[in-house]
Amino acid sequence: MIPRDVCRRVLGAAMATGADFAELYAENTVNHSINMIASKVDAIKDTVVAGAGIRLYKGLRSVMTSTVDTSEEGLMRCARQAADALGEGNAPIDIVLKERLFGDVHPVKIVPSSVSNKVKVDILKQAYFAAKDYDSCITQVTGVLADVDHNILIANSEGLYAQDRQIRTRMAISAVAEQDGQTQTGFYGPGRRMGLEMFETVIPEQVGIRAARQAKIMAGAGYCPAGVMPVAIDNGFGGVIFHEACGHSLEAASVAYGNSQFAGKLGQVIANEKVTAIDDGTISGAWGSVNIDDEGTPARKNVLIEKGVLKSYMVDKFNGRRMGMESTGNARRQGYSFTPTSRMTNTYIAAGDDKNEDIIASMEYGLYAKEMGGGSVNPVTGDFNFAVTEGYMVRNGKICEPVRGASLVGKGSEVIKNIDMVGTDMEMGQGMCGSSSGSVPTNVGQPLIRVSSITVGGR
Amino acid sequence: MDFNIFKNMVIARAEELGIAEYELYYQSSGSAMVKVYQHQIDQFSASEEGGACFRCIVNGKMGYASTEDLSAEQAAGIVERAADNALALESEESVFLNPGGMEYEDPGLKNYEIPATEALIAAALKTQSKLYETDPAVVDGSETRSVSESSRIAISNSKGLDLSYENNLTVVMTEAVVERQEEKANEYAFKLGRLDTIDPAALAKKAVSDALSKLGADVAPTGNYPVVFSPEAMSSLLNVFSSVFSSEAAQKGLSRLADKEGQIIAAEIVTLVDDPFHKDNPMPIHFDAEGSPTHRKNIIEKGALKTLLYNLKTAAVAGKKTTGNASKAGYDAPIGLRPFTMYLAGGDMSEEKLLKKAGNGVYITDLQGLHAGASPVTGDFSLQSAGFLIENGVKTTPVKGFTVAGNFYDMLQNITALADNVELSRALGMTAFGAPTTLVEGLSVAGK
Structure with a gap:
């Protein structure tokens, strides 16, 4: 996309006022979508997104500038704007960029x-x-x-020059x-x-x-009754419970600023011993996977919680500085005009050993949430919600009539302790997750699980 | 390249291909943001984005293609792709470009000068230090941002339409995080407008006192009892359900208001207005995404549905005139519909009097999960809520961790009182929503 020698000159200009790290991110993306309604093809959206962003760090300060003009002149202007914003100083620097090839574990057969x-x-x-x-x-x-068809280029003052194509x-x-x-x-x-x-x-x-x-x-369903009860949440998109109740609070974007219920808890028991949770950006062909993250760090499989014990956060380079931690390959941004931050990739509760029939049979009166919609969380307090789009009442260990209009609310640090049965059939579901660095594709996942007690919002 | 050169290349390619009816829509924006953590600038960003959307009528269908890359290759590319995309469309509804010759109201733009970065920094630092000064319970994690944004839209078409719009905006937003006895709470406050009219102390005080008031929250009791929505909470409900007033949703069976124009759909005290020139909307705009003039209208008047929102296409289907509510969800999006400033008109009682009328119930200040827990198609909602109990007509204990559930269409009928304190909330972007404090009967609360 942008030749190495241009990147080198742009990064040099960006660091002219004393930044200790500079990065150029460039993007060329083709978005295409076909919509149908009323049995007819109604609209086609067909867009080329192109631009570049430059970021500088100096200690715990960061600067980001972006532009749609990716000519060398445009990039130099963007670099000088970033350098000026960082402040006065003079630090001529010579950067050597080496192309790094990370390979592609997601080979595409039919390019759309x-x-x-x-x-x-x-x-x-x-x-x-x-x-x-x-x-x-x-x-x-x-x-x-x-x-x-999302093509990115990342070059930084540590010598990285890498590209990735994400279809x-x-x-x-x-x-x-x-x-x-x-x-x-x-x-x-x-x-x-x-x-x-x-x-x-x-x-x-x-x-x-x-x-x-x-x-x-x-x-054909009646309204879900309201109250506090046990809930069995099925696999696939059901994993949104971990995403909202816990995942966002394990992102460095919250943890680095102390705005997380799980800040300072590494090595401590934060969840039920049945819970092992993983964020894995390397799964071949999975919706949330990347070869490299948006800072050029290769994706990894990170165990977040192992048998209830907090093992790792999801960290990007900049927030990692504040935390004294290395990047875990979780830096993501929607595109060139967003400042990247730590985000989830494919995040799931690993399979346990409870049988599905035992989970349902254990419930005297409760809700079986077969399909879930989206949700949201306030990481400061851990208060979260998500919608049940297909639910059934459970009585005396049997799945009974369907119910509609339910939502589940709770506090992440409490609910994660109440996941007391974990099934064997892990599956993932796809979503778009919105946060400060924009909308990014993420997978959520889990096997069938039981939450021993949670507030069900119905009527 | 310069947009005007790009535009001429687009027109030249359209003419070469014999495309007679076309439009070029260009939207660009620039923004600067300063974020303060503790007492230092932690992040600064300045971004510039923009894109062009070309649409054209080929074989009676409207094809679209867009680009942010204003190169010669793309100038030809969007014309060719839009024409090709038109060939794959099947909808038999007639499509229209703006015929031109329409008359526009004066937008009354209050165009601010974009403040210098130094001024943004000063405003953010000052507001942040006021946060800490306001109360010792304010802890790190609190942050303040100031943002300046300028946006531009230009539409021109083959029928001679040539319109443009430019608007600048400044926002200071602060989040107070407070902690007492190991319990944390947070709340935001923001103010739009000229930097010199924003009072950092007042903004900090609002965020801190709202955050403090959430500490020690109980869970509201389960039951059916009167629910009072704050102006902000009711505005967010209107926001998520605004698409029920879209004629397109109605024509496609995605709103229950199809064929309801002229009928009573709400309580008699309910009047719902869309006013693109509302004095508190910082981005008044005099033309919609199709270039039609915008104007003030009552959507609901004294409980009767006066009109849905129309664009050129849906108006033709219904045999009506456009209401000037065409919109695009992004520069590259197909034409849809939305209101500009949609607000529930106020009543004649004070909020205090309204709470007395409620007697015992719950006052909702905060609704979460609106993108998932509310369906405009069915009207059903079940939403995570926070607020205060109302006991004997006054706000008392803070409550959270419960849901309020009901149906929007039913709720319109069950509004029993409106206060006189209409406020616009979430006035970021092109659409603002507003409401007064609103009393509703017949909703379900699920808590403890």
Whole structure:
């Protein structure tokens, strides 16, 4: 994208006022998405995102500037702006950049940008009409097939010069069902760090059917009762409970500033001994994977919690300075105009040894949350919430009638202790996680788990 | 390259390809941000972004393509891709570009000069030190940011439309983190406007006193009882449910307000307004994303649905005129709909009197998880909440860790009182939402 000698001159200009670290990040991304509604292809979005960001550190201070002008002149202007913002000083520096190749553990077979709209429309229609034709109660379906070809270049004053190409594909179907005057929705949105070969394993019809089935079940469901009760949360997107209740509070962005319930707790028991939690950016083809993070650090598999004991935070270089810790390969940014910070990749509760049937059988009265929506957390207090999009009451150890409109709320540091049964069938679900460095693809995951007690918001 | 050179290249390529109807939409912004941690500048950032969206009518369909790379290659590329994308579209609804010749209200722009970086730094440092001075319970983790932002939009099309808009904005935002007996709480306060009109002490005091008031919170009791929403909490509910007033959502079966225009959908005291020129909206804009003039309108008037929000396409489907509410979720997004300043009009009683009327219940100041726990299609919501108990008509103990659940469509009917204190909240970006303190019956609280 940008030649090495240009990067070297730009980094030199950026460090002219005494920065102890400088980084150039450049991006060229093609976003493409096809939308369907009312059984027709309704819109196509087709965007080239291009620009560069320059960051400087001096001790615990950081400066970030960004520009859409990636000519050498534009980059030099951006570098001088950053240097000026850092302050007065004079430190001529000679940087030698060496190209580092990190390899690609996510080989792409069918590059989406090489495929015509027609081929993509055909794939989307398979999912769309599987949902539309699922049942006469389905009144509307919306569908999207999106692909991203995200190319990044990172060069820094430590001599790094590296590039990565991140191709992702995602399909999402939303179905609306109406029964006896009740309207409800269903959703399924699988994604992979792959090209269109994703659909060799993710069958489009199944995506549509899964969304429509959920809408139909929920349209026939009554409201979830309110109260404090045990809840069994299923695998896949159910892992959003760990993401919200615990994951965000283990990001250096919160920990470095003391704004986390888990700051200063390394080596201590913070969770139930049944809980082992991992953030792994290296899983081949997984939605949240990266070869290198957005500071050029190779992705890793980090054990965050092992049998209840806090083992590691998720750390980026800058927050790592404040904490006296090395980067764990978790620096991420949506794009060139965002300042990167520590973020999750593929984060999950590892499989345990409780049988699914034992987990359900253990509950006298509670909720089985089969499918989950998104949530949010305040890391300072640990107060979090997330929505249950498909739930069932459990009575006397048996799954009973479906219920709708439930949400779960709690305090992360308490709920993580109440995860007292962990099943064996770990699976992941895909989401877009929003935070200060923008929206990034993350996987959440877990096997079926039981939370012994949590507040269920219903009516 | 310069945008005007890029624009001429785009037009030349469109003409070469024989594309007669097209539009070029350009949006760019620049911002500077200073963040203070403890008593030092911890982060500074200055960013510049912008992109161009070309759309054109080919075979009766509207194709789009966009780029941030203003190169000669992309000038031709977006024209070719937009034309190709149009060929894959199937929707049979008629599409429109702005025909031009419309009349616009004066936007009354209060265009600030962008402050110098030194002034942003001074405002942030001062506000941060006021945080610590306000109360000894304020701890590290508290932070203050000041941000200046300038945004520009330009639309031109093959029918001679040529509109542009520029707006500058400054914000100081502070977060107080307080700690007492190992319990922490945090709260934000922010102020928009000219830097010299922002009072650091007042801003710090608001954040600190709001954070302190959350300490020692209990869990609200489970039950059905009166719920009072603060102006900010009601504004965030309006924000998440604003799409129910979109004609597109109604026409596509994604809002229950289809065919409800002219009918009673809310309590008689409810009037909902969209006013792009509201005095407290820092970004008044005189044209929408299709270049149609914007104007003030009542969406709900005394409980009756007067109009949904329309753009050129949905208005044609309904046989109506656009209400000037076309929007784009980003420069590259297809045309959708949104209000500009949507607010629930105030009533005639003080908040104090409204709380007396509520008697015993809960006062909600904070709703979380709105992107997940609320569905505009069904109207259902179940949301993590925090606030205070109302006992015998006054706010008492802080409460958190509970949910408030109900249905937005039903809630409109069950608003029983509105105070006279309308405030706009979350007025960042193009859309602002506002409401007074609002009393609602019939919602469910799940706590202890």
